[in-house]
Amino acid sequence: MSKKTLCILVAIIFVVSITSCSKKEKFGDIYNMQNMTIETVDYTNSESVGNYLYSLRGLRSSDENNQTNYPTLDHLQYLYFYEGKGIYHCSILVDYSHEKLLYDYVQDVVMSHLNFPENIRDLTEEDIVGIQNLLEEQDIFSLKREYDGTGGKSYGEYEGYWGFSLLFDDGSAFVTSGRGDNESGWPNQYFILKDALFAMADK
Numbered sequence: 001m002s003k004k005t006l007c008i009l010v011a012i013i014f015v016v017s018i019t020s021c022s023k024k025e026k027f028g029d030i031y032n033m034q035n036m037t038i039e040t041v042d043y044t045n046s047e048s049v050g051n052y053l054y055s056l057r058g059l060r061s062s063d064e065n066n067q068t069n070y071p072t073l074d075h076l077q078y079l080y081f082y083e084g085k086g087i088y089h090c091s092i093l094v095d096y097s098h099e100k101l102l103y104d105y106v107q108d109v110v111m112s113h114l115n116f117p118e119n120i121r122d123l124t125e126e127d128i129v130g131i132q133n134l135l136e137e138q139d140i141f142s143l144k145r146e147y148d149g150t151g152g153k154s155y156g157e158y159e160g161y162w163g164f165s166l167l168f169d170d171g172s173a174f175v176t177s178g179r180g181d182n183e184s185g186w187p188n189q190y191f192i193l194k195d196a197l198f199a200m201a202d203k
Helices: 003-022 046-055 125-137 188-201
Strands: 076-085 088-095 100-104 119-122 146-149 161-168 173-180
Touching: 076 188, 088 188, 100 188, 125 188, 161 188
Parallel strands: 146 173
Antiparallel strands: 076 088, 076 161, 088 100, 100 119, 161 173
């Protein structure tokens, strides 16, 4: 192979590699409820559960602003709650599509998908009714999109954060979240919702 031919081949490979890189999904495209490609799951297989939870990482965010109107709560596909601060984490995932309730007191079940969730149990009719009543009583759709409790300061990895996400079977989504170490980042409804959900999960 001549030196000229080799140079041409190297140039072609370089152009192709740049083009393919430019077509890669952006972080926001992957981690978004409206763009999730959800894996199938076998809840008796830990590897399958891990892959499934990884595919749900978009539950943390939505491209769309929260809407004025949503389907009724019996059209929920997922409810996802998470909280973290330093080494402390906890989370709940209500998987309506597979009638499962996953919860963990030490990790985020979606973002820590390589670790099998602490608890997985069947979602009961009592759970479904209880969650609907809770969301209605606390008027979850009245919560703001974001609560900033940073006070203009950054606490690094020890900064507290939390989030609630609801995804409906028609693709509409609701997200509310907060961060920081000041009260303004943690509305009263948040604590009521969290405590009630974990009390329900522990039954």
